[in-house]
Every structure is written in structure tokens, then in C-alpha cells.
Amino acid sequence: MTRIDDLPIRDELRGKSPYGAPQLTVPVRLNTNENPYPVPEPLVRRIAERVTDAARSLNRYPDREAVRLRTELAGYLTRTTGFPLDHDRVWAANGSNEIIQQLLQAFGGPGRTALGFDPTYSMHALISRGTGTRWVSGPRRPDFTVDLDVAVATIREHRPDVLFVCSPNNPTGTAVAPETVLALYEAAQEARGGAGALVVIDEAYAEFSHRPSLLPLVEGRPTLVLSRTMSKAFGAAGLRLGYLAADAAVVDAVQLVRLPYHLSAVTQATALAALEFADTLLGYVEELKSERDRVVAELRALGCDVTDSDANFVQFGVFDDAAAVWQRLLDRGVLVRDYGIAGRLRVSTGTRPENDAFLEAMRTVVKDLENDRHDRTDRNEKAEDNR
Structure with a gap:
């Protein structure tokens, strides 16, 4: 049987594993940070209406630039963050992963370097390797926050072309303060002679945060990009719609590498319907934030060490054998995430019954x-007594 490594794949992909979490049939599945609330029926009906309209012209290619969708996304960001945006500063793609991929295709690639602070979203490294971009892993403190002095030293050493800052961070849930992001941005520019480093703030979980969005930081910083998704707050993981906000020149740059007509007419129609129900969906977010904070408090009452979370998940431990705890929970019908951080597990926030x-x-x-x-x-005491 032929193995992957028997094929002539690129060297940087050898020995690597694809991204993914176990998908098991259990009563309570809390391992993939999905929004647990199903799409409300009024929105289901609105999606059906919009998709029906789109279906009537499926013989034609969709709007290549997705102008209407980008306009509505810009309006959503403006309304929820207070930072004004026009559609020319917003771009949309098939999930935030495709946004990351397009950014690395445009600003990374062979001979270029991307840097992030582990543990963080593993797709940053995976997509970097997939685009031929060298990946450098910077460290975090034991409490999983970014040590600014160490981070700046790492940036100066490796001079990354692309720097990832995940806030709230996945898998730890920790947010990054605006002043830290600005310091990292300045360090990245200085390391490359004053300008030229693309800094990507991954805000996939921003709507769940105790803190305001970092979006206003993009003003006056042409190589600072903010990435978002509709998978989490909008409860639309099956839609696969991600987007970015940045200087209009960045939007122009990613269009150099995007595939033709990359967003289907059905995807655009569904996303537009979801945006009509943004207020309803954000109401579910408030419920999830309250539930997340309750889970944090309850876990701490049980004696667990719990990382402060600004996301829709919670990192907890510390266990002598995290894999064994994961299995014990699974035996009781609850699936959480064992993601390889020693002694710790991650649980997504579900409904109150979950x-x-x-x-x-x-x-x-x-x-x-x-x-x-x-x-x-x-047993040890008895063994000692019997000596």
C-alpha cells in the first residue's frame, strides 16, 4: 500500500498530519468550538428565499467581487465595533482559513517567513507550510499570554514577512491587549527595515470576548489585517464564510491570488441572509458568554486550573494524564478536545443542558x-509498613 511519504510531496509536508478533531457520535459533543444553537427557523426560511432567487441564475457565474456581501459585512463591522468601513476595505472567502491562505499566497511563499506564538491556531502553521512559507514558532508565558520582550526579540531574530496574532487565542482563549498588538506591529515593521511585514490579527472568536474588537488598530497601518469568520458567532460553521478588514490595498493584493469566482452564488446568498439576522444571532452569543463564564467558575470550584477565556471555549487542567481524563469524560458521553498541551484539555461552550x-x-x-x-x-503506605 502506498504511503503519503512514498509520494514526491514537498519536504516540508513530510511527516505532518492534516488538521482535524475526532468526530464521534456521543450525546454531548464539545470539541470543535461550534455554536451549539441551530439556525433559527425564520432565518432558515430567509436562506431558502435567497437561495431560491440565486438558483434562478446558476447558469451564470456569481459576482466575482461579492460587492453586495462585502458591503453588508462592512456595515456589520461598522455597527458592532463603531469603526467605519467601506466595502473596499473588506474581503470575503470560503472560511477564515481561505482568508489566511490567500494572505500567505500574496505575502508569504518560498523564501519568506511566517511567525506565530504557540500554542495557537494550528492552521496558521499548516497553511504556511502549504504555501511554501517557512514557519517559526515563538513562545508564550506559562500562563499562555504573550511575553512582549521575548516576542519582540523573536521578531528581530527571524524578521517575519507575516506575523500572526490570534486574539482571542485558540486553543487557550486568551486575548491580547491593544498595546501589545501595536508593539508587535511596530517591532515587525522595524525588523524589516521600517515597513513591509504583514501582521494578521485572527479574531475568529471576537464576538465572545470581554474586550472590544481590535479593528480600530488597522487605521493608518496599511499592513495590519484583521480576520473574522461567520462560523462561530453566526452559528454558520457549515456555511464556510470568512472575511478580513484591512487597507484597500491589501484587498487588492489578495485578489491577485484568489481563484476565479471563488464564492458561489449560494454561499453569498446564505451569508447575506445570515447578516439580516445578526442581532438575533448575537443574542445567542450573549447566552454563550454567560454560560462560558459559568463553566469557568464551576471548573475552578472543582479545583481545576482554568485559563481566562475570551472565546466560546475553555482550557482547563492540570491533569497528570490529560488523555485519561479525556477518555473518562468520553465514557460518560461527553467529547472534549485533547489537543496536545501537557496536562490540559479544552471544552467548547454548549447549551446549558450540554x-x-x-x-x-x-x-x-x-x-x-x-x-x-x-x-x-x-497502597504505598501499606507497602512501606510491610518493609
Whole structure:
């Protein structure tokens, strides 16, 4: 049987694994940061209306520049952040991953470097390698925040062409302060002789944050880009619609590498319908924020170490064997994410009943772990006495 590494793939892809999380059939699935609320029925009907209209002209290519959609996205950002934008400063693609890919195709590539601060969204590194861009992993503090002094030193050493700042960060949930982002932006420009480094703020989870959006920072900074998605706050993971806000010149640049007619007429119609219901969908976001904060408080009451979260998920631990805790939760019908950070797991925020089920399972697991520790202690003491 032929293996991937038997094929003549590029060297930087050898030994790598595709992105993905286990998809198991369990009562409570809280491992992929999806919005747990189904699309409301009025929106379902509106999507059907818009898609029906779009279907009547499927013999024609869609609007290549998606001007109407970009205009509505600009309006959404303007209304929710207070920062005015026109459509020429917004671009849309098939998920924020395609936004990242287009940015790396335009500003990265062979002989160029991208840098991020791990642990962070693993697709930044994966897409960098996929576009032939060298990836450099910068460190974080033990509390998963960015150490500005160390970060600046790393930027000066590697002089990245593209710098990723994920805020709120996935998988830790930590947000980055505006002054830190500005310092990183300035350091990246200085490292490349005063200008030329593209800095991408990944705000996929921005609507769930306790903090305001970092969007106003793009003003007057032509190589600062903010990336968003409709997958999370809009509950539209199946839609695959991401977008960016930046200087109009950046929008022009990514159009040099985008595929022709990359956004289907059906995708554009569905996204436009969802934007009509933005206020309703953001109401669900407020419920999820409240539930996330409740989960944080409950986990801490159980003695877990919980990272402050500005996203729709929570990182928690610290466990001697995180994989074993993951399995114990799964045995109780709850699927969370084991993503490789020693001693820690990540749980997405679900509906209140789903969160209740997770917390009840955690109470049982914590109690079982405590009993196991007592049993080991007793066995060790008895063994010592029998010497």
C-alpha cells in the first residue's frame, strides 16, 4: 500500500498530519468550538428565499467581487465595533482559513517567513507550510499570554514577512491587549527595515470576548489585517464564510491570488441572509458568554486550573494524564478536545443542558481521580509498613 511519504510531496509536508478533531457520535459533543444553537427557523426560511432567487441564475457565474456581501459585512463591522468601513476595505472567502491562505499566497511563499506564538491556531502553521512559507514558532508565558520582550526579540531574530496574532487565542482563549498588538506591529515593521511585514490579527472568536474588537488598530497601518469568520458567532460553521478588514490595498493584493469566482452564488446568498439576522444571532452569543463564564467558575470550584477565556471555549487542567481524563469524560458521553498541551484539555461552550452534562461528568471524574490518589497513597503506605 502506498504511503503519503512514498509520494514526491514537498519536504516540508513530510511527516505532518492534516488538521482535524475526532468526530464521534456521543450525546454531548464539545470539541470543535461550534455554536451549539441551530439556525433559527425564520432565518432558515430567509436562506431558502435567497437561495431560491440565486438558483434562478446558476447558469451564470456569481459576482466575482461579492460587492453586495462585502458591503453588508462592512456595515456589520461598522455597527458592532463603531469603526467605519467601506466595502473596499473588506474581503470575503470560503472560511477564515481561505482568508489566511490567500494572505500567505500574496505575502508569504518560498523564501519568506511566517511567525506565530504557540500554542495557537494550528492552521496558521499548516497553511504556511502549504504555501511554501517557512514557519517559526515563538513562545508564550506559562500562563499562555504573550511575553512582549521575548516576542519582540523573536521578531528581530527571524524578521517575519507575516506575523500572526490570534486574539482571542485558540486553543487557550486568551486575548491580547491593544498595546501589545501595536508593539508587535511596530517591532515587525522595524525588523524589516521600517515597513513591509504583514501582521494578521485572527479574531475568529471576537464576538465572545470581554474586550472590544481590535479593528480600530488597522487605521493608518496599511499592513495590519484583521480576520473574522461567520462560523462561530453566526452559528454558520457549515456555511464556510470568512472575511478580513484591512487597507484597500491589501484587498487588492489578495485578489491577485484568489481563484476565479471563488464564492458561489449560494454561499453569498446564505451569508447575506445570515447578516439580516445578526442581532438575533448575537443574542445567542450573549447566552454563550454567560454560560462560558459559568463553566469557568464551576471548573475552578472543582479545583481545576482554568485559563481566562475570551472565546466560546475553555482550557482547563492540570491533569497528570490529560488523555485519561479525556477518555473518562468520553465514557460518560461527553467529547472534549485533547489537543496536545501537557496536562490540559479544552471544552467548547454548549447549551446549558450540554454544559450541565459536562460539569456533572467532570464532578464524577474529579471525584474518581481523588479516590484513585487516596488508593495509591494507601497502597504505598501499606507497602512501606510491610518493609
